[in-house]
Amino acid sequence: MDKKERMEEWFLRYAKDIKNFLIYYTNQSDVEDFVQECFLRAWKGFDRFAEKSDPKTWLIAIARNVAIDAARKKALWRYLPAPLWKKIKSNAPALETSLILQEEMQELYRAIHQLKRSYRDVVILRGIMELSVEETARILDWSETKVSVTFHRALAKLRTQKKGE
Amino acid sequence: MDEKQHELFGKMRRFPKYDMTFNEQQRLLANIKREIAHAERQKKRTSIIISMAAALFVLFFPIYIFTQTNIEFQQKEKAQDWTLSPTFDLLNKDGSVVYHNAVRGVKGKIGFLENGMKIVAGDQESVAKMFWYVWGEEQQLIGKTLRATATHKETGESFLLNETTLQAPLYGENASALTSFQPFPKEGIWKLDIHIDGKYFASIVIDVLPEYIQTKQATFYLTSDELYTGLKQNIMLKVDGKRQEDKLTVKAVYNRTHQLSFTYKKSAVYYTTSRQPVTLYEGKLTLDRAGEWKITVLNETVKVHVKK
Helix, strand or coil: CHHHHHHHHHHHHHHHHHHHHHHHHHHCCHHHHHHHHHHHHHHHHHHHHCCCCCHHHHHHHHHHHHEEEEEEEEHHHHHCCHHHHHHHHHHHCCCCCCHCCCCHHHHHHHHHHHHHEEEEEEEEEHCCCCCCHHHHHHCCCCCCCHHHHHHHHHHHHHHHHHHHC | CHHHHHHHHHHHHHHCCCCHHHHHHHHHHHHHHHHHHHHHHHHHHHHHHHHHHHHHHHHHHHHHHHHHHHHHHHHHHCCCCCCCCCCCECCCCCCCCEEEEEEEEEECCCCECCCCCCCCCCCCCCHHHEEEEEEECCHHHCCEEEEEEECCCCCEEEEEEEEECCCCCCCCCCCCEEECCCCCCCEEEEEEEEECCEEEEEEEEEEEEECCCCCCCCEEEEEEEEHHECCCCCCEEEECCCCCEEEEEEEECCCCCCCEEEEEEEEEECCCCCCCEEEEEEECCCCCCCEEEEEEEEEEEEEEEEEE
């Protein structure tokens, strides 16, 4: 199979997972540009993909970098004068919370987005995406122990946050 | 995992999973294919340009040889150039500005992201996260080793500042790397000589600020030449470790007879890139006389010279 066929196969197989991940990770519903960017980067970095590793975790790791870069760029907008910033902010797409029907779920969702980055990483991958400890470890380039411990702490943190309300 | 956490875990798993419609999938795939084709065409175009350049080179090589003796002399002069390298914009692939005036180096060749951050002698933090951006032929950059040595203008002292492997570009450059520099041991003018894949690539000249005012465990985020009489602004004080005290007292003594004391309030605890906890305090250091002062924090004293 040549490079193009491989990429196409990966796309058909994993684009859904990438989209899902990006929606939760970036907290917005329109993530098409990010999905596109992710596969483009994968194409460019194809030679660096080690045959042994799993394309799914490799692609999610790239998607995560895409999202982080985008967030960093967005952070620069904060230096704009306030009125301009407000306008842009109101145009920014937010996740349609109606998709998450139960109020209880909404509450949890908000709490997840208040977590610090390492907790949020592991909660989205392990919890929402239902990936295994091994897969999560590969995406974040952590040890499996670190994934388990951090996930445990994140859950504990979510519980105390709820209590505090 | 206890029962409550299990419940939480279960709830997470019930978050909606977003599907991709067939149409959406096909449209995205077509977009990606188009983008890839576009990128490939551009690659081809650059390789045509390169082969044309090679032809020109062969054509003009004899002339070059002829004038080389002169040029060589001039280049030697240039290598000793100690003028500070400028900062410039980092552009994205589409030509839009990613960072305004934030990359220092040789425009169109190589630079590092400075982004308004001061590089301070002896300070690990200001050089802990450095981005290199390199422009050139991607195949000759990506995956290759970048080696930067730094030479001090005043003393001639030099050391290995950084060695890293170049990665794929992030924005409009052709290769990039995220790495850490070794801290600069001395203030002053430093020249960074950069080699890529064993070949000399470019030099960048920078100004390194004098050390922060610091004792063994506490650092004021203020370099010694920023300390003036009547300094009004708040100063951050970093103390190693996770400290319990909500307030710290900083004492400043002039000439053994005149003493001032300042209260620093705790503002945050964070972890450095090497995962060491540090506590941040905030307060003032408004000294009323120029000259030699002794500043004491947590029973440690440092001598400073205050300018008028």
